[in-house]
Amino acid sequence: MIEYKKARLKDIASMQILVRPEIENGVILPRSDDEIATNIRSYTLAFDDDRLIGYSALHIHAANLAEVRSLIVDGSYRGKGVGSGLVNALLAQARELEIAQVFTLTYRSEFFKNLGFEEISKEKLPAQKIWADCIKCKHFPVCNEIALIHNL
Numbered sequence: 407m408i409e410y411k412k413a414r415l416k417d418i419a420s421m422q423i424l425v426r427p428e429i430e431n432g433v434i435l436p437r438s439d440d441e442i443a444t445n446i447r448s449y450t451l452a453f454d455d456d457r458l459i460g461y462s463a464l465h466i467h468a469a470n471l472a473e474v475r476s477l478i479v480d481g482s483y484r485g486k487g488v489g490s491g492l493v494n495a496l497l498a499q500a501r502e503l504e505i506a507q508v509f510t511l512t513y514r515s516e517f518f519k520n521l522g523f524e525e526i527s528k529e530k531l532p533a534q535k536i537w538a539d540c541i542k543c544k545h546f547p548v549c550n551e552i553a554l555i556h557n558l
């Protein structure tokens with residue numbers, strides 16, 4: 407049975423193993439163990455019994471704006487609703503916090519549109535996203551990612 411749980415610090419090692427192939431593909435930004443630990447409360451993990459099969463983070467940028475980031479599902483579990491389950495869990499957390507908008511930057515725009523996100527121009531993203539994260543990306547500044555936003 408698939409369960410969604412908040413991350414614990416002891417999950418960091420298996421999170422890093424799960425995400426490694428997509429970091430190598432340039433689809434997800436690398437984050438150090440310390441960066442994940444600092445932000446551990448923002449991560450929600452999907453487990454099949456005790457096996458970590460996916461995770462994502464709801465990163466809060468401002469009182470009215472958060473971001474879904476680092477979304478990953480194990481290759482053998484894709485297409486079964488786990489990614490949607492993770493994003494919906496993060497949207498529920500954002501509603502609980504009364505956050506007005508949640509954005510994401512992704513190559514999988516159709517996946518996010520099916521979950522209620524709408525495409526926006528990248529110029530509308532908060533400057534701290536570009537300077538904190540995008541600048542670390544190997545595709546910066548010529549990036550084909552699409553920005554999407556969900557109004558809650």
Ligand SMILES: CC(C)(COP(=O)(O)OP(=O)(O)OC[C@H]1O[C@@H](n2cnc3c(N)ncnc32)[C@H](O)[C@@H]1OP(=O)(O)O)[C@@H](O)C(=O)NCCC(=O)NCCS
Nearest residue numbers: 428477478479484485486487488489490512514516517520
């Ligand atoms: C993007 C990603 C997280 C999606 O995870 P996933 O678990 O496959 O997502 P879901 O199963 O919820 O949805 C995938 C597709 O399966 C369909 N689907 C959802 N539930 C389903 C089910 N129960 N049975 C069959 N198909 C289903 C969805 O409609 C969706 O279709 P779409 O891709 O056309 O939107 C996963 O492909 C991944 O880890 N990719 C690599 C990393 C990446 O690209 N991350 C996003 C960067 S922001």
